[in-house]
Amino acid sequence: MIEVKGLYKEFRDKGNIVKALKNINITIEKGDIFGIIGLSGAGKSTLVRCINRLEEPTKGKVLIKGQDVMDLNASQLRELRKKIGMIFQHFNLLNSRSVAENISYPLEISKVPKEEREKRIDELLKLVELEDKKNSYPSQLSGGQKQRVGIARALANHPDVLLCDEATSALDPKTTQSILKLLKKINEKLGLTIVIITHEMEVIKQICNKVAVMENGEIVESGMVSKVFAHPKNEITKNFVKNIGHDIPEELFKELGFKKLVRLNFEGSGASNPILSKMIKKYDIDANILFGGIDHLQNNLVGNLIVELKGKEEEIEKAICFLKENEVECEVISL
Amino acid sequence: MIFENPIGALLLFLRETGNTFYMVFVSTLIAIIIGMPIGIILVITEKGGIKENLKLNKVLGTIVNIGRSFPFAILIIALMPFTRLIIGTSIGTTATIVPLSIAAAPFVARVIESSIKEVDKGIIEAAIAMGSTPWEIIIKVLIPEAMSSIILGITLTIINLIGYSAMAGLVGGGGLGNIAIQYGYYRYDFSLMIVTIILLIILVQLIQWIGNSIAKKMNKK
Numbered sequence: 001m002i003e004v005k006g007l008y009k010e011f012r013d014k015g016n017i018v019k020a021l022k023n024i025n026i027t028i029e030k031g032d033i034f035g036i037i038g039l040s041g042a043g044k045s046t047l048v049r050c051i052n053r054l055e056e057p058t059k060g061k062v063l064i065k066g067q068d069v070m071d072l073n074a075s076q077l078r079e080l081r082k083k084i085g086m087i088f089q090h091f092n093l094l095n096s097r098s099v100a101e102n103i104s105y106p107l108e109i110s111k112v113p114k115e116e117r118e119k120r121i122d123e124l125l126k127l128v129e130l131e132d133k134k135n136s137y138p139s140q141l142s143g144g145q146k147q148r149v150g151i152a153r154a155l156a157n158h159p160d161v162l163l164c165d166e167a168t169s170a171l172d173p174k175t176t177q178s179i180l181k182l183l184k185k186i187n188e189k190l191g192l193t194i195v196i197i198t199h200e201m202e203v204i205k206q207i208c209n210k211v212a213v214m215e216n217g218e219i220v221e222s223g224m225v226s227k228v229f230a231h232p233k234n235e236i237t238k239n240f241v242k243n244i245g246h247d248i249p250e251e252l253f254k255e256l257g258f259k260k261l262v263r264l265n266f267e268g269s270g271a272s273n274p275i276l277s278k279m280i281k282k283y284d285i286d287a288n289i290l291f292g293g294i295d296h297l298q299n300n301l302v303g304n305l306i307v308e309l310k311g312k313e314e315e316i317e318k319a320i321c322f323l324k325e326n327e328v329e330c331e332v333i334s335l
Numbered sequence: 336m337i338f339e340n341p342i343g344a345l346l347l348f349l350r351e352t353g354n355t356f357y358m359v360f361v362s363t364l365i366a367i368i369i370g371m372p373i374g375i376i377l378v379i380t381e382k383g384g385i386k387e388n389l390k391l392n393k394v395l396g397t398i399v400n401i402g403r404s405f406p407f408a409i410l411i412i413a414l415m416p417f418t419r420l421i422i423g424t425s426i427g428t429t430a431t432i433v434p435l436s437i438a439a440a441p442f443v444a445r446v447i448e449s450s451i452k453e454v455d456k457g458i459i460e461a462a463i464a465m466g467s468t469p470w471e472i473i474i475k476v477l478i479p480e481a482m483s484s485i486i487l488g489i490t491l492t493i494i495n496l497i498g499y500s501a502m503a504g505l506v507g508g509g510g511l512g513n514i515a516i517q518y519g520y521y522r523y524d525f526s527l528m529i530v531t532i533i534l535l536i537i538l539v540q541l542i543q544w545i546g547n548s549i550a551k552k553m554n555k556k
Contacts, residue, residue, distance in 0.1 A: 052464055081466035092461035095556050096479040105475065106465045137555040153465075163464075 001193050002028040002051060002161065007060030009046055009217075020046045022217045024060070028210070033187055033194045035204040035225070037240060038214030044197045047214070048163050051195065052084045053077060065160070082110055085154030089166035091146040093138040099149050100125070100134045106156040124152040128182065144175035151182060155190075162186070164196045168203055180206045201240045205229075205297055213237045226300035230267030231329050241304070258290070260316060261333040264305040264323065275326050276307070283319045285311030306333070337526045344527065347514065348534065354428050354509035355538070359496045362432045366439035366492060373399065373440070374447025375473055385459065385469050402441035407499050410434045411506055431508035435499055439492055446488030450481040483554035490546025494539050511535055 009021035020043045028034045038044045049055040051062055053069055062069045064080065072080060093102050100121050107117045125131045128148040138146055147167060154162055164183070168176040184207045187194050196203060204211050204225060211229070212222035213236060220234045232238040266275070280287055292305035309316045320330050337344045373395060379385050380392040405413070411434040415425040418433040454477055462476045478485070501512020511531050519528025 054460060054464055078466040078468065081464055084464075086461070086464040088457060088461060090455075090457050092455070092457040094458060094476065094480060096482060096553070097555075105462075108475070109465065109467050109471050139556050 001030040001032070001065065002026075002195070003061070003063040004047075004051070005061040005063070007047070007050060007062065008058045009043075009050060009055060010058045020217050021050070021057070024219055026212055026219065026222060028193060028195060030193055031187070031191050032210055033183070033196065033208045035196045035198060035208035035211040036214060037198055037201065037204050037211060039199060039236070042214040043217040044214050045165055046217075048165055048195060048197045051161075051163060052081050052086065082106065082157045083159050083161070085151075085157075085159040085162040087147065087150040087154050087162070087164050087167045089169050091138070091143075091150045091170075093146055093149055093153070095138055098135050098137055099130065099141070102138070102149055103152045103156055106153060110157050120156060124155060127155070127186070128152045142175070143171050144178060147171065147175075147179050148182065151179075151186070155186065155192075160193065162192055162194045164194065164198075166197055166199070168200065169198065173202075176200075176202070177206075183207060204240075205295065213240065224300075226267050226297040226302055229297060230265050230300075230302045232265075258308045260309045261290070262307050262309055262320065263331040263333055264292075264307060265303070265329040265331075266327065267302045268300055273326070275323065275328060276305075279319050279322055282322065283311070283315045285309055285315050285319055337530065344530075348511075348530070351509050351511050351514050352534065352538075354513075355497065355500055355511045358428055358431055358435060358500045358503060358508065358510055359493055362435035362439055362496055362500075363489065363493050365432070365436035366443045366496075367489065369436070369440040370443025371447050373444040375451065375477070377444065377448040378451045378477070379469065379473070385463070385472055399441040399444050402437070403445070405438070407434070407438050408502055410438050411502065415506075426507040428503065428508040428510065430506060431500065431503035431510075435496055435503075438499060439496055442495065443489070443492055446492060447481075447485060450484035450488055451477050453484055454480045483550045483556075486546055486550040486553060490543060490550075493542050493546075497535065497539060497542075511538070 004024050004026045007021055007024040008019070011018040011020055024047060026034075036044045036047060046055055050057045051064070051069070053062075053072075057070065064084075067080075069077070069080060094105065097105065103121045103124055104117050107120060112120070121134075122131075125134055128151055130145060130148050130152070133141060133145060133149075138149070141149065150167075151162075162183075167183075168179050171179060180203060183194060183196075186192055187207075194207075196208060198204065208225050210223065211225045212219045213228065213234065214220065215234070215236045221228050221232070221237050228237065229241050232241050276287055276289075279285075286309070288308040288310065290306045290308055292303065292307075294301055294303040296302075309319065311319075320332070323330050377392060377395055377399070380388040380395070382389060384392075411431070414434045414437060418430050419425040422430050422433060424430050458476060458480060459472060462472050467476070497512075500508070500510045501516065503510050504513035504516045511534055515528050515531040515535075518524045519531060
């Protein structure tokens, strides 16, 4: 569906060259909800803007359905953009137009006849559950309602892809949930491919099936959400995982006087197998679970436990080896 | 004059109020027709605009600044040959419309430019992302979104032109301002001058009030 190959983007800022994107390679399949997570300034917004050429990449390819968007002329690019919906952090609705007129805009520029426009507007209002706000103006709507209008507007021309640029970052947690549910519904109902830019781990956890983690203009990790977050390799990814809530500051363990602490990450079958109890039976050690939890990431179980292991040093070593053999990631927390 | 010939005075005021309206509204219209496209071009050709063209932007900006530098009285005289060419005469009320329009056009251009610059960049980006042509962005996004602010700017232009139109007397034009100069100042008829000034105050208040109401109605923010 979307392939980004060797993409670079450089900005010139007062003579300095800022490298916003460095050798980005991603593949997004049809029907994916692809999350791109990173801290602000990581380059994720620039990356998503290169997909519809709101930003001109310095080097590289962006293929959409096999067509390199860099080869398109101005009018071909406009036609392509009509098939790529986009929603924004600050909604960017036309203030001078009512809800219905806002949704009408993309239809007008696609020269859809008036009767068809009316019909399509009603369909879309129903999809985003805003039938009663048809004639309201954006200033009369809440943030969540504005984003629903944004989504309806983005879907008007039956796009193949929906790009979401921090679409929930200006919303409160409850509204975020309802918008994410709506995106999921659209993805399932229309088979729409969705690309989501966010700095919120919750968003990725809730609806994405694939994720790319960005830092300093590079993708440091990517793949299925459950894989990436069950076995985070990079510091930044680990930080995002901590944000899901199954962690407490390591300093606290120090204060509590524990000796041998191990952080266990497991996923899928690992999460449903009683590996810990097998380990205790097999080796002469005790395991004291201090902290942890199991999460659902895209129908996949992902667990994260912090365990104190008590026993002889060599037994503990063997036990850790046993865990690793069973596809549990172990990290000894040095105190 | 008011006291010796009240009917004559009334007719004079009616006629000259009509002349003021005529001069001001026709020249505002022409100033908008000339100034609006220039204002729009100034915005879209600036750095980061939807049709960036810094050279054109600089040239137009300079022309606008030159136009705005001329004192109005000098402009009337400097434009006399041009006025004669298109109106057939360089004196009278209709002839005054030419310098009034030319004086107001660069002002309108700047007013439109600053109104359109206020339009949220995010909205323009959304319009681009939806596949709009630059023309569609101008017609369907920039102008409607800036409309409330444009109306206030045009109100400002009209009120400025009422002031300028008083100088029409220099070239034999009419209008309320001319009464104040001709009768009040030259003939020391202060009662006439005071009535004229009161009329002008009412006129300005009225126009400002109408402008504000329309702008408020247009503003959906």
